[in-house]
Amino acid sequence: MSIMITCLAITAGGCSEDESLTGQSFAPAAQPAKEYVLEKALLSTVDDVSHTPPGPVVTQLTGTDEQGRDKIVWLRGDKSGKIDVVGSVLLKDGISQEQVLALLQEKGHDRHSVDQIFVAPLDNSGKQIVWRVTLHGPDQHSFVFDFKTGELLLENDQKMPS
Structure with a gap:
C-alpha cells in the first residue's frame, strides 16, 4: 500500500499535562529515531523519516513490521535525548x-x-x-x-x- 505523506514544517501542538511538568518535547532527529525503532523492533525496515505538521511535535517513521505489514510509528523526545513512542498504526x-x-x-x-x-x-x-x-x-x-x-x-x- 502506498501512502502520500507531505511534511513541510514542525509546529508546536501544545503540551499535554505530563509534558508541562517535565519540559518541552522535541521531534527526535532522523538517525536516532531510526535506530530506536529498529532496536525496539517497532519496525523491521524504515522507508521514510519525516515530521508531521500540524499537531504534536513528532518524528514519523514509515516502514514494515516483522510480518511485512506497512506501519507508521511516531516518536517524541526530550532535551536529555530520551525517545518515547507517541503512537503507531498498521495501515491495513x-x-x-x-x-x-x-x-x-x-x-x-x-x-x-x-x-x-x-x-x-x-x-x-x-x-x-x-x-x-x-x-x-x-x-x-x-x-x-x-x-x-x-x-x-x-x-x-x-x-x-x-
Missing part, C-alpha cells in the same frame, strides 16, 4: 488515502484541491490516529478524519457535532 487497520479522497469528493472537494494529506496522531496523547487534510487556498480549509472509521472529527478546527 484504517481507511485508505483513496477512501479519504472519496469522502472529500462527497463534500465537494476533488483530489486536485488537496494541499496536504497525511496520517498522524490527533494530539500528544497518541491515543487517536487521524487523517489530516488541508486544501489549497488562502483559507487553508482543513479536515480531520478518524483513521479507522473515516468519521469526520474536525472541519477547520471546529469539532463536529456527535
Whole structure:
C-alpha cells in the first residue's frame, strides 16, 4: 500500500499535562529515531523519516513490521535525548488515502484541491490516529478524519457535532 505523506514544517501542538511538568518535547532527529525503532523492533525496515505538521511535535517513521505489514510509528523526545513512542498504526487497520479522497469528493472537494494529506496522531496523547487534510487556498480549509472509521472529527478546527 502506498501512502502520500507531505511534511513541510514542525509546529508546536501544545503540551499535554505530563509534558508541562517535565519540559518541552522535541521531534527526535532522523538517525536516532531510526535506530530506536529498529532496536525496539517497532519496525523491521524504515522507508521514510519525516515530521508531521500540524499537531504534536513528532518524528514519523514509515516502514514494515516483522510480518511485512506497512506501519507508521511516531516518536517524541526530550532535551536529555530520551525517545518515547507517541503512537503507531498498521495501515491495513484504517481507511485508505483513496477512501479519504472519496469522502472529500462527497463534500465537494476533488483530489486536485488537496494541499496536504497525511496520517498522524490527533494530539500528544497518541491515543487517536487521524487523517489530516488541508486544501489549497488562502483559507487553508482543513479536515480531520478518524483513521479507522473515516468519521469526520474536525472541519477547520471546529469539532463536529456527535
